Amino acid sequence: MAKQDRAIRTRQTILEAAAVVFERQGYQAATITEILKVAGVTKGALYFHFESKEELALGVFDAQEPPEQVPPQPLKLQELVDTGLWFIHRLRTNLLTRAGVRLSMDQQAHTLDRRGPFLRWREMLLSLLDQARENGELLPHVDTSESADLIMGAFTGIQMVSQTLSDYADLEERYISMQRHVLPSLAVPSVLAALDLSPGRTERITAELAAVQD
Amino acid sequence: MAKQDRAIRTRQTILEAAAVVFERQGYQAATITEILKVAGVTKGALYFHFESKEELALGVFDAQEPPEQVPPQPLKLQELVDTGLWFIHRLRTNLLTRAGVRLSMDQQAHTLDRRGPFLRWREMLLSLLDQARENGELLPHVDTSESADLIMGAFTGIQMVSQTLSDYADLEERYISMQRHVLPSLAVPSVLAALDLSPGRTERITAELAAVQD
Structure with a gap:
């Protein structure tokens, strides 16, 4: 070695x-x-x-960074959905990711600046939403900055709740439900209809990623 | 005494x-x-x-219970919105509420069953959503149980994020943004248009509640 x-x-x-x-x-x-x-x-x-x-x-914390390796998609909103699904997969399989999430929510860590992970997720979401806007995927009234904030916050919360109630067993289900509730206020109808939010989506992405990484 | x-x-x-x-x-x-x-x-x-x-x-934890004293409204979705606003007000002004929230998110509290506060919020939201359904306020496809889960989770997350990034200063803004993103997937258009999500809403509710309690 x-x-x-x-x-x-x-x-x-x-x-x-x-x-x-x-x-x-x-x-x-x-x-x-x-x-x-x-x-x-x-x-x-x-x-x-x-x-x-x-x-x-x-x-x-670095292990809790938003992943950058999600396969690119023609619809940037699909890429946004996929990024969350991929992160959930990593949260279940990777010790460091799991620890990073818990650490970022450790309210007793008074001497540690925990803002980084939240702000970097926000930035990644904002970038995807801005690309979705350029693609014509978003409804005209959408404020991408506000929506990035909301998705980051809601995703944080369902992680916390899923961990507390089911040790992450129901996280994927909660995440898909979150996107089903939020996307109708963001996406134009034709895009909304084209998005894949089915439970099998995660397996397809992880298989695709595994193929790329091998 | x-x-x-x-x-x-x-x-x-x-x-x-x-x-x-x-x-x-x-x-x-x-x-x-x-x-x-x-x-x-x-x-x-x-x-x-x-x-x-x-x-x-x-x-x-009891101090973190969903409040029951919100003034009743003809639209149950408005009551749901108001309950969150009132809780945010209490979170800012009441030491016990604040401590209850933090304690419910204390991941190091291994020997403490922290599920109660989450489940009781969920139950309260579900009850309001079911009343909203009876009132004809909801879109036909809405699954009230799934939506109650989502709102509880998202609200948890924006509390965590707002506490970390601004010590709750921006929580009301984040909450209104959350409702603006979620309600379009729940409410029929006429109800959606009638809901008051303006920033002045909290002051009106707290004033009304103060008048009742005096």
């Missing part, structure tokens, strides 16, 4: 250990000592990659 | 102290000892009203 590969793996091991400890104890109570113990690396290795607990948290 | 009045006041003092300590330290780290110190009451007084830390948390 090349030196660089090893460094990337060590970094990943440390991040996953941090994710585990943040989830278990919350950000405020988590300690570097505990993270070192879970990661099984030396203090030197950890501090080579991350200068502080806050930097570890920001690293975990 | 009658004996009963004093008991009610003591109970309230203890609940507010619990709210302060839960907010400061999170549920898991909070201790009865700390709550006693903040409340300035005896251990006996506290245990007379609350048997455990969990019971204190459930008491704080």
